[in-house]
Amino acid sequence: xxxxxxxxxxxxxxxxxxxxxxxxxxxxxxxxxxxxxxxxxxxxxxxxxxxxxxxxxxxxxxxxxxxxxxxxxxxxxxxxxxxxxxxxxxxxxxxxxxxxxxxxxxxxxxxxxxxxxxxxxxxxxxxxxxxxxxxxxxxxxxxxxxxxxxxxxxxxxxxxxxxxxxxxxxxxxxxxxxxxxxxxxxxxxxxxxxxxxxxxxxxxxxxxxxxxxxxxxxxxxxxxxxxxxxxxxxxxxxxxxxxxxxxxxxxxxxxxxxxxxxxxxxxxxxxxxxxxxxxxxxxxxxxxxxxxxxxxxxxxxxxxxxxxxxxxxxxxxxxxxxxxxxxxxxxxxxxxxxxxxxxxxxxxxxxxxxx
Amino acid sequence: xxxxxxxxxxxxxxxxxxxxxxxxxxxxxxxxxxxxxxxxxxxxxxxxxxxxxxxxxxxxxxxxxxxxxxxxxxxxxxxxxxxxxxxxxxxxxxxxxxxxxxxxxxxxxxxxxxxxxx
Numbered sequence: 001x002x003x004x005x006x007x008x009x010x011x012x013x014x015x016x017x018x019x020x021x022x023x024x025x026x027x028x029x030x031x032x033x034x035x036x037x038x039x040x041x042x043x044x045x046x047x048x049x050x051x052x053x054x055x056x057x058x059x060x061x062x063x064x065x066x067x068x069x070x071x072x073x074x075x076x077x078x079x080x081x082x083x084x085x086x087x088x089x090x091x092x093x094x095x096x097x098x099x100x101x102x103x104x105x106x107x108x109x110x111x112x113x114x115x116x117x118x119x120x121x122x123x124x125x126x127x128x129x130x131x132x133x134x135x136x137x138x139x140x141x142x143x144x145x146x147x148x149x150x151x152x153x154x155x156x157x158x159x160x161x162x163x164x165x166x167x168x169x170x171x172x173x174x175x176x177x178x179x180x181x182x183x184x185x186x187x188x189x190x191x192x193x194x195x196x197x198x199x200x201x202x203x204x205x206x207x208x209x210x211x212x213x214x215x216x217x218x219x220x221x222x223x224x225x226x227x228x229x230x231x232x233x234x235x236x237x238x239x240x241x242x243x244x245x246x247x248x249x250x251x252x253x254x255x256x257x258x259x260x261x262x263x264x265x266x267x268x269x270x271x272x273x274x275x276x277x278x279x280x281x282x283x284x285x286x287x288x289x290x291x292x293x294x295x296x297x298x299x300x301x302x303x304x305x306x307x308x309x310x311x312x313x314x315x316x317x318x319x320x321x322x323x324x325x326x327x328x329x330x331x332x333x334x335x336x337x338x339x340x341x342x343x344x345x346x347x348x349x350x351x352x353x354x355x
Numbered sequence: 356x357x358x359x360x361x362x363x364x365x366x367x368x369x370x371x372x373x374x375x376x377x378x379x380x381x382x383x384x385x386x387x388x389x390x391x392x393x394x395x396x397x398x399x400x401x402x403x404x405x406x407x408x409x410x411x412x413x414x415x416x417x418x419x420x421x422x423x424x425x426x427x428x429x430x431x432x433x434x435x436x437x438x439x440x441x442x443x444x445x446x447x448x449x450x451x452x453x454x455x456x457x458x459x460x461x462x463x464x465x466x467x468x469x470x471x472x473x
Contacts, residue, residue, distance in 0.1 A: 167420065229419035261449045262437035268414035268422070273449075 004080070005337060007325045008345040010285050011186070011242050011314035012075065012084040014117055015065035016109075024108035024115075029101060038105060041095045041193030043159075045207040049320045056318030065318040068120045075317045076123050079325050082342070082354050083125050086117055087155055087242065090129040091186050094157035095193035102131035103141065110145055118150040122354055127155035127184055133194075135168055139175035146179030152349040153240065155184040158217045159195035165224030173234045182238035182283070182348060185221060187214045218244030219252050222278065226256065229269040231277040238348060242285045243316060250304045253278060279306070283348060285314035286340065287323040295331045308336040312345045358461050358468040367391070367467060370428060374406050377469055382458060384467065385410070385442050387428050392442050393469045394431070395456035399447075403435035405455055413439055413448060 018037040025033055052064035056074060065071065076084055090109040093102045106129045118126050128151045130138035142154055154176045156164070164185065176183045190210065191198030198204070199213040200220070218241050231237060253275035260267075260274050270277070284307075292298055302308055316322050325341055332340065345351070361375040362384065372385040374396055381396035383406025398405040412427035430439050430448070439448040440455055447453040459470040 233419045261447075261453075264449045265414045265439065268417045269419040271416060 005325065006342040007079055007081045007313060008083045008085070008342055008349075008351065009075070009079075009081050009315045009317070009325070010085045010184075010240065010312045010345050011087050011287060012071070012317050013065050013319060014068075014071070014086045014088055014113070015063040015318075016112065016116075017063065017066070020116075021105065021108045021112055024111045025104060029104045029108075032101075033105075038093070039096070040092055041097075041189060041195075043189060043191045043198060043210065045191070045198075045210040047207040047211075047320070051319055053318045053320055053322055068117060068124075071317070072121060072123070075315065076121075079315075081123060081325075083345070083349075083351055084123050085125050085127055085152060085345075085349070086113065087127045087184065087186060088113065088129055089188060091131075091155050091157040092159070092189040092192070093129075094132045095159045095189035095195040096133075097194050099131065099133035099137065102133050103137040106131050106138075107141055107144070110141065110151075114145070114148060114150065118148075124150070125152045125349065125351070126150055127153045128181070129155050130172065132156050132160050132164070132169060132172065135171040139171040142172070142175035142179055142181070146175070146181055151181070152351070153182045153184050154179075155186055155242075157189055157195075158185045158187045158214070158221060158244065159189035159192060159198075160221075161194055161196065163224030163228075164221040165226070165228035165230050167228065170230070170233065173230055173237050177234045177237045180236075180350075182240050184240040184242050185218070185244070186242045187217060187244060190214060190217055214243070215245035215248050219248055222252065222282065223256060226270070226274045226277050227267050229267065231281045232269050232271065238281055238283065240283045240285065240312065240348070242314065243287060244284065245288070245290065246284050246286065246307065246311065247290045247298070247301055249278075249284065249307060249310075250301060253305055275305070279310065283310050283312050283344065285312050286328060287314040287316040288321045289323055289328045298329075299331045302332075302336070308332070308339050309344065311340045312348070313341040356470060356472045358463075358470050360463075360466040360468040362467045364462060364465050364467055372406065372410060374404075375469070377471060380471075381406075382469055383431070384460070384469070385431075387442060391460040391462065391467055393458040393460050394440070394442060394445055395458075397455060398433040398435065398438065399453055399455055400433065400436060400438060403433050405431060405433050405440065408432045408434045410442070 056064040058067040256274040383394040396406040415423045445457040461468040
């Protein structure tokens with residue numbers, strides 16, 4: 001039995017063929033991609049499930065997630081969504097080696113996104129993809145398109161060359177703050193190309209390990225952003241940790257606060273307890289939601305850190321580990337559900353009710 | 356209120372500290388910039404002997420990536436978990452509500468006295 005709830009989905013993966021970006025690329029990249037494709041770096045981990053939900057492949061052909069009409073039918077209309085934030089997958093280009101190529105691919109994708117998706121239906125809002133290899137080029141791209149009315153955030157890859165709080169990345173956060181856009185961080189290319197190893201212990205053997213340990217990446221990036229003073233330097237910046245898990249949040253808040261008591265002199269620019277910066281500046285998306293044997297345990301965990309104000313519903317459509325809004329978090333109070341499935345995202349992305 | 360004279364000033368030169376026992380209480384006595392300060396030898400965290408900790412300065416609140424080193428000689432770090440306390444006030448540097456007890460000090464006729472009680 002399910003009551004009707006208002007839904008904003010903050011992680012929906014639109015896809016396209018590499019050739020779709022060719023018209024949007026300048027030379028020399030246009031000829032390169034026309035001949036050889038994008039050449040994205042893969043993590044190398046084999047999933048026996050595949051990455052895509054098999055039922056999302058368009059009947060007329062093409063990649064899963066590439067047909068806006070099918071997405072509207074299977075996701076937006078089926079779950080009566082008010083908005084779907086299109087996150088794409090181009091952020092994975094941050095694991096490749098050439099900063100100029102990566103920046104050009106992101107620009108082409110962003111123009112394609114606006115042209116072919118955001119104009120298609122009012123339900124779609126877009127995440128502006130930028131590559132992290134050259135943060136100054138990323139900042140330029142944020143200034144180029146950040147004021148577009150259908151762009152609601154910047155998105156970067158959690159697969160990176162260094163912890164994302166470090167100072168060389170600050171031009172991205174400065175530009176995002178200047179444009180009033182949150183920065184979303186998304187996994188996918190962990191261990192690929194020039195990114196770091198996908199787990200703290202190195203390269204695991206299987207996809208099940210790779211996927212489970214993605215939350216480590218988010219813990220490391222979040223601790224880095226807090227300790228490097230990103231939220232002191234950019235006090236209006238908001239960060240969305242997409243698809244990185246949630247249950248680790250109390251752990252990292254408690255551990256960091258405890259260490260701050262002893263070690264604050266290393267980070268004297270922090271004027272408050274580290275967990276307060278996390279609470280005030282960070283959001284976490286739900287999918288893939290943790291599913292303890294006793295569902296109440298997850299609610300208990302949320303309550304430990306007042307997480308209902310920091311969590312945003314996401315489906316991850318059309319990926320294999322899709323979470324339908326009708327399936328997850330059934331134990332939550334109606335008020336908490338309304339925040340997580342709708343209101344937190346509405347406020348963060350400054351979305352007006354549709355119609 | 357009672358003043359307990361515990362040391363001659365000659366025994367505690369500028370920049371040094373020691374631990375004395377008064378009425379069964381261990382108290383750290385610090386000589387800092389011409390003044391004397393008395394601190395309960397007890398960390399409010401787990402009861403460690405706070406005054407056995409290293410005395411130095413620290414990085415004061417600053418802008419990001421700026422370092423303003425200060426309070427040289429005025430900060431004691433608990434030997435167990437490294438919490439920093441201001442010797443002049445007994446207050447920790449990470450939370451105003453976390454503090455260890457301090458006592459007034461009186462110097463009379465070349466002797467250092469610690470004031471206990473109201």
